[in-house]
Amino acid sequence: MMTSEADVQAKVYRLSMAHPGDLSALAELLATGELAAQEIVAVIGKTEGNGGVNDFTRGYFTDRLMHLLSGYLNETPEALARKLPCILSGGTEGVLSPHYTVLCRSAAKAGTSESNPALAIGAACSVDMPFDLVGTRDHAVMVAQTVRAAMADAGLTDPGDLHFVQVKVPCLTSGRIADLRAAGRAVPAPNAAVSMARARAAGALGVALATGEITEAQLDDAAFLADFDLYSTCASISSGVEVLCNEVIVLGMSAAWSGPLRIAHRAMEDAIDLPSVQGVFQDLGFGPGAQVCAAERARLKAIFVKCEPDQSGQIHGARHTMLNDTDIDPQRHIRGAVGGLVAGVAGETRIFVSGGAEHQGPYGGGLIAVIAEAGDPQTEGAVA
Template identity: 40%
Template sequence: MHIDLHKIPQASPDDISGLDALIQAGTLNPSHIIAVLGKTEGNGCVNDFTRGFATQTLKNYLGQVLGPGAAKEIVYIMSGGTEGVLSPHLNVFTRQPSAPDAMPHWGLVMGVSRTRPFAPDEIGALAMVKTVAEAVHVALAEAGLQPEQASFVQIKCPLVQATQAEGLKRSSYQSMADSRGAAALGVALALGELGPDPMTPDMIGRNFEIYSKTASASAGVELQNCEIFVLGNAAHATGNLVIGQAVMHHALDLDAIHQAVANTGQPATQIVNIFAKAEADPRGTILGCRHTMLDDSDISHTRMSRAVVGAV
């Protein structure tokens, strides 16, 4: 398996000029694209329509290049919010069979999958946890990875809109957190990160003793199912990429970033991209000091935490 990653800056959510230039130059074969992970400049909240706008633009463009059927097979994951020094861009992953004379080595492999659509009452519930776990197993098998070899699992999951929330007693914004929590626990279940104790509905997004060290979950209004990709290192890779992973224990944990880089075995000058997921510490403190991100009524704490972690 040969995986490549093309990082392409964007001037706007509908800017595909960089992608088109790579395709026209023959640098990127569009038939090899299996996933696009993008960072858009919206607010990252319920009403962030830049994600859907970017996704629609990509689908329309690749539908013309590849045909609508082939374009729909690609996993599109748009994450909103480029606060602070973050910059809007696309990460285009390509996968192709190894050349006959290629020498396999320890390196990056990748698998993708998607779940069925979820009903509003399933989003953030145990049904979602179990369904995501099954889909993660599919992506692992496609990549040729064992669960313990997975370094990073990215999921785009749905949320419950106000018109769908009747009788569910939660806001659309709360449903984003519930959806991310259920998706992350689905990853934890698939990868064996959870213990043998049974999970109950009230644990999702509320019991911080159970979590995944590998999952990155992003919720949005632009889809009703989950789209997933799994990254890990394995001996059947023939590309030039490798992945390293570490857990940030707080939003200023620079040591964890150095550790993730060191885990690749490559110099920092060779970094293509760093994918990080964070939010404000729910305890209201960081390194023993009080923070006010959770109390700000004007700006979502997720926006503040993205700016902090992006700067780190």
């Protein structure tokens, strides 16, 4: 995609929503000309659904988004949905606030002469996923191919420049499982819940394959949800019934991009890994205080987190009850807990916190990535 140094720059808009179909903030940006629809590469958001198989808030938002953009892009909503990733995670437990982040790229301003790497954005969608391959090795290979396409879209050639890879993968439903059985085809998961987990595993290991964190020889169906020594340090995977293909968004740093935006990420060793959370903000030049001060919060443009209840049932040697609670799903517990931890450091509640971190970061942990405007060059860490 890149043709010369610093010929493009990223723009990021984090917008609040009053309900799962509220696109009024984006509509105003488009109507006033602050943002051109042609600049939008992808959308990542948090809706106030349950995050489960039957979380239809995600599909509702996507449908509303595609209808809004179709009026500007002269394409049908159905056509746009097949090429513009809209990756949503349901569940805004605790202090988390419903919002969506619009990722854009535009021509660099005239006279740009920056040499520092800046935020780079790329996206790609695969062909529709055959349901008998969802959550399998073949699924992971397809994700890896789509990640490479998204990297090419961003002009990124070195996987080491990646900081966050967001993927949305399809899953099976009871109806899809019944159709597979009726057709005599393989059924890769016994139910929808297991299918969502296996699909996330396939997505994560597909990212790891594309980045070189694992080899094709290590990619085996038997490793899914079993060998947690295999993982990606920059993958965030969501699964849902509202998508039929694999949608991929890559965020990295590149000298071929200009502008003030930077991204950094760190792995989280567990759900209360405060040093890693504080560290990623410090990497971006925020002060060492317990919470980002009010004067600096305007620099924050997006915060993305992946987390998982530790399957051992313990955190730092003490028992947790998330896995045994039949009233509240474990993923809702962990989103609320980790969301509160990160919000306390950021001083901000519009945070994308997604559960289901199988093979995404260390076992029982996850990852955090932050986009911010460049800070003081004397204090900003190396994030290239």
